[in-house]
Amino acid sequence: MAVADLERRDVNFELIKMVTKTGGSIEDTKFVNGIVIDKEFSHPQMVKEVKDAKICILTCPFEPPKPKNKYTLTIGSADDYNKLKEQEEKYFIEMVEMVKKSGANVVMCQWGFDDEANHLLLQNKLPAVRWVSGTDIELLAIATGARIIPRFEEITPEKLGRCGVIKEIEFGTTNQRMLQIEDLNVGSTEAKSVTMLIRGSSKMVVDEAKRSLHDALCVVRNLVKDNKIIVGGGASELACAIYLKQKADELPGIEQYAIRHFADALEEIPLALSDNSGLNPLQTLAECKAKQISEKSHKFGIDCIGAKISNMEDLNVFETLLSKKQQLQLATQVVKMILKIDDVIEKDEMAEMMAQQGM
Numbered sequence: 001m002a003v004a005d006l007e008r009r010d011v012n013f014e015l016i017k018m019v020t021k022t023g024g025s026i027e028d029t030k031f032v033n034g035i036v037i038d039k040e041f042s043h044p045q046m047v048k049e050v051k052d053a054k055i056c057i058l059t060c061p062f063e064p065p066k067p068k069n070k071y072t073l074t075i076g077s078a079d080d081y082n083k084l085k086e087q088e089e090k091y092f093i094e095m096v097e098m099v100k101k102s103g104a105n106v107v108m109c110q111w112g113f114d115d116e117a118n119h120l121l122l123q124n125k126l127p128a129v130r131w132v133s134g135t136d137i138e139l140l141a142i143a144t145g146a147r148i149i150p151r152f153e154e155i156t157p158e159k160l161g162r163c164g165v166i167k168e169i170e171f172g173t174t175n176q177r178m179l180q181i182e183d184l185n186v187g188s189t190e191a192k193s194v195t196m197l198i199r200g201s202s203k204m205v206v207d208e209a210k211r212s213l214h215d216a217l218c219v220v221r222n223l224v225k226d227n228k229i230i231v232g233g234g235a236s237e238l239a240c241a242i243y244l245k246q247k248a249d250e251l252p253g254i255e256q257y258a259i260r261h262f263a264d265a266l267e268e269i270p271l272a273l274s275d276n277s278g279l280n281p282l283q284t285l286a287e288c289k290a291k292q293i294s295e296k297s298h299k300f301g302i303d304c305i306g307a308k309i310s311n312m313e314d315l316n317v318f319e320t321l322l323s324k325k326q327q328l329q330l331a332t333q334v335v336k337m338i339l340k341i342d343d344v345i346e347k348d349e350m351a352e353m354m355a356q357q358g359m
Contacts, residue, residue: 020206028199034182049167056104062113143193228321231312233301234270
């Protein structure tokens with residue numbers, strides 16, 4: 001809900017970043033109202049926290065320009081070497097001055113930079129992060145209102161992103177560090193972005209937790225789109241099946257057989273639930289159907305934990321109406337597609353038939 005657009009009734013999943021990190025337990029998973037990047041500042045002596053950050057996002061390497069064609073550089077004396085060294089230093093100093101002149105106090109670079117540039121950045125008290133992934137660069141630009149800068153000559157104060165604080169956080173027993181970017185609504189930008197830091201004992205655990213959280217987010221997204229809900233536990237499907245069978249008896253033609261079979265298909269869901277719960281499927285289905293008819297309520301379904309049949313509303317077992325409609329419509333479309341194909345001849349069978357007929 002932190003990134004939900006309630007006016008458009010939609011949720012942009014690109015604003016929800018999931019970071020998985022092995023080590024620790026699944027209980028250490030936490031929600032961060034900001035962005036977490038699996039990087040740290042490029043130099044260990046750089047400050048660990050920057051408040052009122054003005055971020056310069058670069059997609060160009062922090063190094064002297066190189067010719068695109070092959071070239072040979074010959075150094076014949078110490079003076080030639082010193083000139084080359086001074087020229088490279090001049091390039092680095094100019095780059096750092098361009099960043100400082102714009103008012104930026106943090107640099108995020110998609111490419112790397114060598115130790116000389118790293119040293120100059122430290123000397124100028126300019127914290128920097130290198131090798132930031134393209135996905136993180138785009139998310140950071142959206143969340144902070146920054147413009148991605150492809151060349152140093154294009155750095156201007158208007159293209160900087162702003163946030164409340166950028167800090168290194170430590171976690172785990174191995175002193176692992178990550179960057180946490182918070183208070184993204186500082187300044188003119190109103191963009192929102194959040195991160196879920198998922199922890200677990202192994203890669204399999206964190207991957208499964210990430211998949212499960214994504215499924216849960218999809219459910220919430222469906223509720224934002226359409227906030228209608230129905231009871232779960234197979235109760236809704238069974239109530240629809242009972243209604244369809246009653247209506248089928250009122251039809252004069254052969255359509256009633258199709259409707260009855262559609263109702264039988266709906267009953268497969270409570271049958272599967274009772275079977276997976278270790279119950280007698282047919283007996284449980286019959287009892288549940290009798291309970292709904294006698295109580296004149298559609299809320300009775302399969303209780304997979306306690307009693308065989310319970311009121312799903314009392315157990316707080318619900319499903320989104322939007323997802324249930326999509327499931328039934330998709331299943332119906334698949335069956336219609338199969339019914340349209342009334343004769344399928346495999347390639348090998350066709351060749352055998354043609355050989356028998358001498359063709």
